[in-house]
Amino acid sequence: xxxxxxxxxxxxxxxxxxxxxxxxxxxxxxxxxxxxxxxxxxxxxxxxxxxxxxxxxxxxxxxxxxxxxxxxxxxxxxxxxxxxxxxxx
Numbered sequence: 493x494x495x496x497x498x499x500x501x502x503x504x505x506x507x508x509x510x511x512x513x514x515x516x517x518x519x520x521x522x523x524x525x526x527x528x529x530x531x532x533x534x535x536x537x538x539x540x541x542x543x544x545x546x547x548x549x550x551x552x553x554x555x556x557x558x559x560x561x562x563x564x565x566x567x568x569x570x571x572x573x574x575x576x577x578x579x580x581x
Contacts, residue, residue, distance in 0.1 A: 499515060509533065513528060
């Protein structure tokens with residue numbers, strides 16, 4: 493993918509860690525770019541989040557040091573590019 497512009501949303505399930513970082517910048521969550529990279533969050537991981545239990549969601553939030561509101565923003569943006577995710581309101 494071209495690293496100078498954000499990745500194409502329709503391909504998000506094949507995004508690399510770097511693509512996810514670019515997307516985080518685009519949705520104003522760039523402050524999480526490094527921690528997502530350190531945790532290996534790629535498109536496949538984002539795709540799998542729709543199957544997370546409440547415990548797994550809370551563990552993810554703690555591991556990435558996310559604010560609850562930022563997690564909600566992440567969910568809304570994932571819903572926008574993918575469709576409805578079961579844990580996002």
